[in-house]
Amino acid sequence: xxxxxxxxxxxxxxxxxxxxxxxxxxxxxxxxxxxxxxxxxxxxxxxxxxxxxxxxxxxxxxxxxxxxxxxxxxxxxxxxxxxxxxxxxxxxxxxxxxxxxxxxxxxxxxxxxxxxxxxxxxxxxxxxxxxxxxxxxxxxxxxxxxxxxxxxxxxxxxxxxxxxxxxxxxxxxxxxxxxxxxxxxxxxxxxxxxxxxxxxxxxxxxxxxxxxxxxxxxxxxxxxxxxxxxxxxxxxxxxxxxxxxxxxxxxxxxxxxxxxxxxxxxxxxxxxxxxxxxxxxxxxxxxxxxxxxxxxxxxxxxxxxxxxxxxxxxxxxxxxxxxxxxxxxxxxx
Numbered sequence: 001x002x003x004x005x006x007x008x009x010x011x012x013x014x015x016x017x018x019x020x021x022x023x024x025x026x027x028x029x030x031x032x033x034x035x036x037x038x039x040x041x042x043x044x045x046x047x048x049x050x051x052x053x054x055x056x057x058x059x060x061x062x063x064x065x066x067x068x069x070x071x072x073x074x075x076x077x078x079x080x081x082x083x084x085x086x087x088x089x090x091x092x093x094x095x096x097x098x099x100x101x102x103x104x105x106x107x108x109x110x111x112x113x114x115x116x117x118x119x120x121x122x123x124x125x126x127x128x129x130x131x132x133x134x135x136x137x138x139x140x141x142x143x144x145x146x147x148x149x150x151x152x153x154x155x156x157x158x159x160x161x162x163x164x165x166x167x168x169x170x171x172x173x174x175x176x177x178x179x180x181x182x183x184x185x186x187x188x189x190x191x192x193x194x195x196x197x198x199x200x201x202x203x204x205x206x207x208x209x210x211x212x213x214x215x216x217x218x219x220x221x222x223x224x225x226x227x228x229x230x231x232x233x234x235x236x237x238x239x240x241x242x243x244x245x246x247x248x249x250x251x252x253x254x255x256x257x258x259x260x261x262x263x264x265x266x267x268x269x270x271x272x273x274x275x276x277x278x279x280x281x282x283x284x285x286x287x288x289x290x291x292x293x294x295x296x297x298x299x300x301x302x303x304x305x306x307x308x309x310x311x312x313x314x315x316x317x318x319x320x321x322x323x324x325x326x327x328x329x330x331x332x333x
Contacts, residue, residue, distance in 0.1 A: 027158065028044075029119055029126045030120075030121030030124050030162070033222065033275070036304045037245065039216060039267070039269050040218065040249055041114075041130075041156055044116060045075070045128065048075050048305060048307055048308070049074050049075070049304070050302055050304050050305075053069075053072070053302040054068070055299065055300035056299060057294050058296045059295075060295065066095070067094075068092040069089050069091050073085055074086050074087075076319070078320060079318050081115055084112070088106060088107070088109055090105070103142040106140055108139035111133050112130055112131070115129055117129055124159060124163065125157075127155070128155075128156040129155055132152040133150070134149060136186065146185070146209075150185050151184045153184075155180050158177040162229060173222045173223070174222075176219055181214040181215070182214070183211060184211055185210075185211070187209055188208065189256075190206070208260065209260075210256045210257045211253070211254055211255040213254050217248055221244050223239055223243065223244075224241060242274055243275060244271075246268065248266065250289070265293040267293060269286055270287070277309060282302045282304065283300070283302075286300055
């Protein structure tokens with residue numbers, strides 16, 4: 001899941017980036033293995049489980065809030081090219097200011113429908129399209145969960161550089177992935193009424209819910225690809241399982257922005273993934289791009305299980321389709 005959302009802080013003081021529940025699925029295209037990444041979703045579909053994904057960071061609110069999330073996401077293929085994922089996140093908000101109470105509860109549930117539309121093994125290129133739905137009212141209001149649905153159509157892509165010439169063969173393990181989504185709230189604005197405690201007069205506050213461009217990408221260098229498809233340098237086995245990477249997860253309000261503004265927020269996330277045959281472990285730093293995105297460097301970590309490798313004839317196979325030999329980052333590269 002992953003996917004990322006623009007949410008107001010507990011007091012609506014700023015727009016902050018919150019990775020909802022990580023990303024799902026790994027994808028093999030020709031010799032290229034695209035691991036599941038933490039900030040954005042990868043370009044493929046598979047049967048996988050992210051459990052848990054944990055993160056911790058200070059939001060861009062004034063005063064800032066220490067936010068900690070524990071997330072889970074399950075992805076299930078319906079056919080070889082179509083999958084549905086379900087994600088949930090439990091959030092703990094502990095403000096830096098001791099005079100302001102904290103809060104905790106579930107964020108809204110999220111469902112993503114994803115279809116792989118193109119796959120070119122020779123050029124190590126893959127593209128998918130999807131629709132994510134955040135189900136309003138399924139989360140806790142006191143941690144900022146919206147009471148209305150948000151719909152996000154998204155394009156995902158991945159490109160490996162394995163088709164580069166021999167003169168730059170050391171660049172072949174590089175790959176880039178990216179996604180571009182457009183979040184559309186089902187409600188344009190919310191109006192709340194109250195009483196001014198000092199004057200007793202009635203008050204009215206209107207918050208406009210912006211339409212947001214969710215965009216981001218990764219640059220990753222696959223050590224498994226280096227060993228199996230370029231050159232074996234005789235490195236330790238642990239190193240040959242690593243995929244160092246840098247992610248960018250960004251959000252830009254582009255419409256209905258009267259109360260939100262149009263400032264782009266997000267994080268740059270350097271990190272590393274250790275890839276096994278049936279699971280992977282990943283960790284990244286969360287570096288805010290500006291004050292509105294956060295007030296310190298946070299972190300995110302994830303255990304990700306490849307259900308299609310663990311049980312290819314059971315839960316790891318498409319509901320409609322025949323059983324196939326599970327793809328591996330080490331046997332296919």
